Amino acid sequence: xxxxxxxxxxxxxxxAAFLVVSVLFGITVRxxxxxxxxxxxxxxxxxxxxxxxxxxxxxIAYFLLPVWLFTSCVxxxxxxxxxxxxxxxxxRSWLRSxxxxxxxxxxxxxxxxLVSALLTSIGLPxxxxxxxxSTTPTESKQIxxxxxxxxxxxxxxxxxxxxLFTVTLIGCHAALAAVHLIAKRRYVTFLGAALxxxxxxxxxxxxxxxxxxxxxxxxxxxxxxxxxxxxxLVFVPVLVAVALCFAxxxxxxxxxxxxxxxxxxxxxxVYLALCLLGILxxxxxxxxxxxxxxxxxxxxxxxVSAGGYTWMLYLFHSIVFLGFAYLFQLGLTxxxxxxxxxxxxRRGSPVRWLAHFILxxxxxxxxxxxxxxxxxxxxxxxGNLTGSNNAITEGIPDPGxxxxxxxxxxxxxxxxYVLITFxxxxxxxxxxxxxxxxxxxxxxxxxxLNVGQxxxxxxxxxxxxxxxASELVRITVVLSxxxxxxxxxxxxxxxxxxxxxxxxx
Amino acid sequence: xxxxxxxxxxxxxxxxxxxxxxxxxxxxSLYGTVxxxxxxxxxxxxxxxxxxxxxxxxxxxxxxxxxYAVPFSNQLSNxxxxxxxxxxxxxxxxxxxxxxxxILAFIVFFLVAFLPFLWAFFIEPSLGVIDQxxxxxxxxxxxxxxxxxxxxxxxxxxxGPWAYGVGYSMVLGLNGSIYASLGFVLLFLISNRFVAIAIxxxxxxxxxxxxxxxxxxxxxxxxxxxxxxxxFPMWVPFVPFxxxxxVALALAVYVHRNTHRLDVLL
Amino acid sequence: xxxxxxxxxxxSFKGVPIFASxxxxxEAGKIHGIVGPNGSGxxxxxxxxxxxxxxxxxxxxxxxxxxxxxxxxxxxxxxIIDRPGYLPQKTGLDNLRDLAKIRGAIGDAEIRGAMEKVGxxxxxxxxxxxxxxxxxxxxxxxxxxxxxxxxLILDEPFNALDVDSVDLVRNLLKKHREQGRxxxxxxxxxxxxDVLADHTLRISNSKLERIS
Numbered sequence: 005x006x007x008x009x010x011x012x013x014x015x016x017x018x019x020a021a022f023l024v025v026s027v028l029f030g031i032t033v034r035x036x037x038x039x040x041x042x043x044x045x046x047x048x049x050x051x052x053x054x055x056x057x058x059x060x061x062x063x064i065a066y067f068l069l070p071v072w073l074f075t076s077c078v079x080x081x082x083x084x085x086x087x088x089x090x091x092x093x094x095x096r097s098w099l100r101s102x103x104x105x106x107x108x109x110x111x112x113x114x115x116x117x118l119v120s121a122l123l124t125s126i127g128l129p130x131x132x133x134x135x136x137x138s139t140t141p142t143e144s145k146q147i148x149x150x151x152x153x154x155x156x157x158x159x160x161x162x163x164x165x166x167x168l169f170t171v172t173l174i175g176c177h178a179a180l181a182a183v184h185l186i187a188k189r190r191y192v193t194f195l196g197a198a199l200x201x202x203x204x205x206x207x208x209x210x211x212x213x214x215x216x217x218x219x220x221x222x223x224x225x226x227x228x229x230x231x232x233x234x235x236x237l238v239f240v241p242v243l244v245a246v247a248l249c250f251a252x253x254x255x256x257x258x259x260x261x262x263x264x265x266x267x268x269x270x271x272x273x274v275y276l277a278l279c280l281l282g283i284l285x286x287x288x289x290x291x292x293x294x295x296x297x298x299x300x301x302x303x304x305x306x307x308v309s310a311g312g313y314t315w316m317l318y319l320f321h322s323i324v325f326l327g328f329a330y331l332f333q334l335g336l337t338x339x340x341x342x343x344x345x346x347x348x349x350r351r352g353s354p355v356r357w358l359a360h361f362i363l364x365x366x367x368x369x370x371x372x373x374x375x376x377x378x379x380x381x382x383x384x385x386x387g388n389l390t391g392s393n394n395a396i397t398e399g400i401p402d403p404g405x406x407x408x409x410x411x412x413x414x415x416x417x418x419x420x421y422v423l424i425t426f427x428x429x430x431x432x433x434x435x436x437x438x439x440x441x442x443x444x445x446x447x448x449x450x451x452x453l454n455v456g457q458x459x460x461x462x463x464x465x466x467x468x469x470x471x472x473a474s475e476l477v478r479i480t481v482v483l484s485x486x487x488x489x490x491x492x493x494x495x496x497x498x499x500x501x502x503x504x505x506x507x508x509x
Numbered sequence: 510x511x512x513x514x515x516x517x518x519x520x521x522x523x524x525x526x527x528x529x530x531x532x533x534x535x536x537x538s539l540y541g542t543v544x545x546x547x548x549x550x551x552x553x554x555x556x557x558x559x560x561x562x563x564x565x566x567x568x569x570x571x572x573x574x575x576x577y578a579v580p581f582s583n584q585l586s587n588x589x590x591x592x593x594x595x596x597x598x599x600x601x602x603x604x605x606x607x608x609x610x611x612i613l614a615f616i617v618f619f620l621v622a623f624l625p626f627l628w629a630f631f632i633e634p635s636l637g638v639i640d641q642x643x644x645x646x647x648x649x650x651x652x653x654x655x656x657x658x659x660x661x662x663x664x665x666x667x668x669g670p671w672a673y674g675v676g677y678s679m680v681l682g683l684n685g686s687i688y689a690s691l692g693f694v695l696l697f698l699i700s701n702r703f704v705a706i707a708i709x710x711x712x713x714x715x716x717x718x719x720x721x722x723x724x725x726x727x728x729x730x731x732x733x734x735x736x737x738x739x740x741f742p743m744w745v746p747f748v749p750f751x752x753x754x755x756v757a758l759a760l761a762v763y764v765h766r767n768t769h770r771l772d773v774l775l
Numbered sequence: 776x777x778x779x780x781x782x783x784x785x786x787s788f789k790g791v792p793i794f795a796s797x798x799x800x801x802e803a804g805k806i807h808g809i810v811g812p813n814g815s816g817x818x819x820x821x822x823x824x825x826x827x828x829x830x831x832x833x834x835x836x837x838x839x840x841x842x843x844x845x846x847x848x849x850x851x852x853x854x855i856i857d858r859p860g861y862l863p864q865k866t867g868l869d870n871l872r873d874l875a876k877i878r879g880a881i882g883d884a885e886i887r888g889a890m891e892k893v894g895x896x897x898x899x900x901x902x903x904x905x906x907x908x909x910x911x912x913x914x915x916x917x918x919x920x921x922x923x924x925x926x927l928i929l930d931e932p933f934n935a936l937d938v939d940s941v942d943l944v945r946n947l948l949k950k951h952r953e954q955g956r957x958x959x960x961x962x963x964x965x966x967x968x969d970v971l972a973d974h975t976l977r978i979s980n981s982k983l984e985r986i987s
Contacts, residue, residue: 206723269864278715285722315737316721323718330711337703343860343874345827346918350877353847360877435703436579443568443710450564452544501829501847700863700904 023116025067030124033057046137050125051158052148055138057121058165059147061208064223068117069176069204072110073197076177079105080184080193095185095256099178099249106177114170134158150226154235165225168238172222175242176200182249185256216241271334275327282320283380287387297384298403301410304380307465308451321465322449325414326442328372329421332365333442336426337435340505358498362426369418373411402473409469409476416483417464421445423490424460430497430505460486510605517609521577529575530617537565537621538628545639554659554666554673556639557629561622562736569733570709573685574692576617577610581693582702599768603697607761610693611686618685619678626674661727661735664743680746684733687753688713694760716749776838778803778926778957779824781983784833786819793819795981796833803838806948806958808972810965815978817961821856821928824959825849841926853924855915855932863904867914868897874918881922889921890914894943908935916944920951927951929960933967945971 034053041048057063083102092098129135134157138148151161183196200219207220211227221231221238228238286304306314307321339347339361351357424445429438448454449462457463457471463479497503541560550556565572633639662680665673688709695705713730720729726738730753732746777800786794793816801807811817822828823835826848841849861870871886887897893913903914912935919927927948933941948958948971962968968975975987 202723210724274715278718281719281722316718319714319718319721323714330707333703337701338862341701341703342862345822345825345854345856346860346874347877348827349825349848349852349854350874351848352845352850355847436582436706439703439707439710440571440575443571446567447564450567452563501826504827 019112019116022071022113023120026117026120027124029060029063029067030057030120033060033063034124034128041135041137044137047135048128048137049131049135050122050128051131051162052135052138053125053128054121055148055151055158055161055165057124058117058162058169059151059224059226061220061224064169065205065208068113069173069223070201072113072173073176073180073201075109076106076180077190077193077197079109080177080181081190084184094253096250096253099181099185099253102181103174103178103246106174110170110173114166118166132157132159147224147226150229154229161225164235168225168228169223171239171242175222175245178246178249182252185253271331275323275331278320278323278327279376280379282324283376283383285316285320287383291387296403297381298406300384300387301377301380302403302406302466302469305376305410305464305466307462307467308449308454309465309467310451310457310471311467312451313467318449318462321462322446324376325418325462325464326421326446328369328418329425329442329445330439332422333425333429333435333438335365336361336429336438340429340435344505354498354501354504355495358494362422362494365422366419369415369422370411372418373414377407377410405469405473405476406466409464409466409479413464413476413479413483416480416487417460417462420460420483420486420490423487423494427490427494427497430494431503433505458482510601513601513605514608514612517606518613521580521609521613523580526576526580533572533617534620534624537561537563538625540564541625541629542633542638550639553630553634553670554663556633557626558660558736560625560629562734565621566731566734566736567714568710569685569731570688570692570713573614573618573688574706574709576685577613577689578692578696579706581606581610582696582706585696585702600765603764603768607690607693610689614689615682615686617682619682621685622678622681623674626678630670630674659740660738661732661741661743661746663740680750681733684750684753687750687757690757690761691753694757694764697764698760777801778838778841779959780834780836781823782834782836784823784830784835786816786823786828786830788819792981794830794978794983797981797983798833799976799983799985801957801959802974803957804952804955805973806952806960806971808968808975809959809961809978809983810963810968810975811961811978813963816981817978818857818930820978820983821854821930821959821961824928825852825854825856827856849926851922851925852928853919853922853926854928855919855930856928857930861903861906861911861914864902866901867895867899867903867906867910867917870903870914871918871921875921878922885923886917886921889917892920892943892947893917894940909937909940912936913940916947920947924956926957927959929958931962932960933962933964941967 030053033056037048037052037056041052080102083105084098088101089095089098092101134152138152152158154161156164179200180193180196184193187193204219204223207218208224211218211220218227218231220227222228222242225235229235232238283300283304287300291300291303303317305321305324306317308318344357348354348357351360421442425438425441428441429435445461448459449465453459454461454463457468457475457479460483463483468475468479537560540563541556544563545556545559548555548559550559662677663673665676691709692706695708696702699705699708717726717729717731720726726732727735727741727745728748730749732738732741732749735741735746779801781797781799783796783798784794785792785796809817809820819828823830824837826835826837837849841851843850861867862873865873867890868886871890872883875881875886890897890913893916895910895913895917903911906914912932916929916932919929932944932948936944945967948960951958952973958971960967960971972987974985977984977986
């Protein structure tokens, strides 16, 4: 059997499998449509089933989309070969060719899906217009209730849904192809596909305020009708995305074979993304428009309080502040494991090495805090949080203390974390020990263990604001004492050559 | 092979590890007993929840890798394992060590849950250490509710306390062995030991946060400690477990197939 | 004055003696070879010379020309100690640039020259993590010579090098000596010692014995 024959056989089998799954699912959808019709005691026609199937979120989210994303990734990797690139001449041409290939792959799938819907509608009355079941309002906002009241005939709705879905899937493929052009790494493309998949899953369950980022709008027409008026606007973000993909291809043409160089290393990228995510979480889930930017800062970095803690807020606080110490540990690991002798020799003395290594980190602490405040302010602005400063922070000292706790105690706390993990790593001779120090600090942050706020763990939590201004100043004193003691210990252990890293057996 | 596993298990139990495990087994119950005064506990289930729901969920993967993977990492950095290649087939050796790691972590974390279960359900009630419990567990509307609808896994209480104790302990043991295995396998794939050991712990906390943001905490890794969530069907915690098990297995297979070219073994 | 002098140096770890009242002098402008079985303390010796660890008793004296009072570690010493040290995510050139930035005494030209001297291409796009053992060794050598260091302390510099590279490095060290510089190196290959060393010391029974 030739390669071509094998490929054709494989394609036929694959389409056959797709048809079988679609038909089986179509039968389930039909049962549901009939059930709904009986419930509302209204008559059905074929559009109740066909449109119900083509707008069925579970089929799209758990079958169609993952299959499409996976096959796109495979097709992209296969197509991204030197012979193809040479013939096409540029990455833009390659992208065009890849998209055309995707269209050729997609058309049979769409046809099979449509045919399955038609096949499984056999037996239902055939009419041109909407059935009375689809136009009968129901308590829960069913899909057909939305699409049937837009003033469009069912055939037009079908065409728009198929068109939107097709354009969106092609857009997904173009995005993955562009990602592959830039990163030139397989796993990055698959990661991108996973991100799209999970974003859509999330979007199906939770509507997002900002329409272009609400992915479900581009897969389900009833969601699109709610988000865009006129409906033609729903195509705009997708086309913009495709245009951006071509811009990325143009960039890739200029870069040549070189892979995209991220301006920052990926652990830092992940860290920054998590910081942003936490701030967004605080905004979306905890605040109202009557709240202020200071309220957002207070809530996002609430951490723990003397009375207890909320899991998510505590976790985010730990990720931000212990995460900083973790990134420091990463740098320390590299330095100590890889080249401590060469660097220390050039610096001339252990203490000089220490100063050159630690002081820039210390300088980054206030920069991080300032950046977090800046991002929080931007999010608050975009989220229209323009209320008074006292909406959430009633009962606590003047909101100026929010900034005091964040900047002053925040900087001191960060520095304490850094020095604690450093000392543990240095004295033990193992940077892995620093990781356990981080774990210990995570545990000691709990209010039940940090009774009286005497341990240098999460003392910069906004939750401690409720204790009053004098308590915040006391925390500053506590952290300052710890910082002084830790600085002295650090200098002593590093300066003592009997404790020089790794020299204890 | 079993002989090698037994040898590895014995040699893994240094005094440091034994001390660590002893602390792990005793401290949660001690801590829970000491702070129990501040809580209105309605019975042994509540007390067990208090013991298990405190510190353990925060640093669970870190504890799991500390049992075997961390001490083992010294063998890698000192190139001890490289020198054993002339004496024993490296794949056999690694498989034995992986199995030893799995077994040790399972046993330890089984006991981490089982001993507090014994303490909360049987030993403490007979000693009467903590104050008298409230008469019964109450729901949001103030009416009495059965403990078996408390949280995930407490469905097993309907069968009996032993089913709950042994069942939950097995789940925790399995999860512990998965994190321990992840840490172990990553030591071969990531040259930076710190990063290899850190990934299970850091990934666990990041995943918990992200799943919480996505409002699906029942699928986060911390569901193995389900004490602060409403009750979910018992298959739910096995979703993250299955994914982690699959990842650990895939990585282990990769290591097994590539022993001839992994830098750390050359 | 010798470049380095050890005077009745004693060092032990966990009760196990590594050096017991060991004395030796290393003269300037010579190549000194050190031999000894594995675990005899060659790395420990070098770390004591560089000041990374202190002897339990006795003294290590460095020529004041190389040891100013404000420094703990000697100046103008190029070292290879333990395994080659590098940042895995950077190229060889970037690794050396990073180190050169510390003292700021040299630029790209000198770095590239050093790499070429040891047989490493400065334009390699490969990250150091993907280097072979021999390349990593050459990178370590390059960092030891790039700042025109006058004294080289090299622990097993010929490790993992192919025959041509060994010749290259031998000639490099000979040239170093011709320029009046000092080299102290260890090797488990007796031939390297015989070919290069003006003086040979052996670590034996916790002592340093001069054998030639």
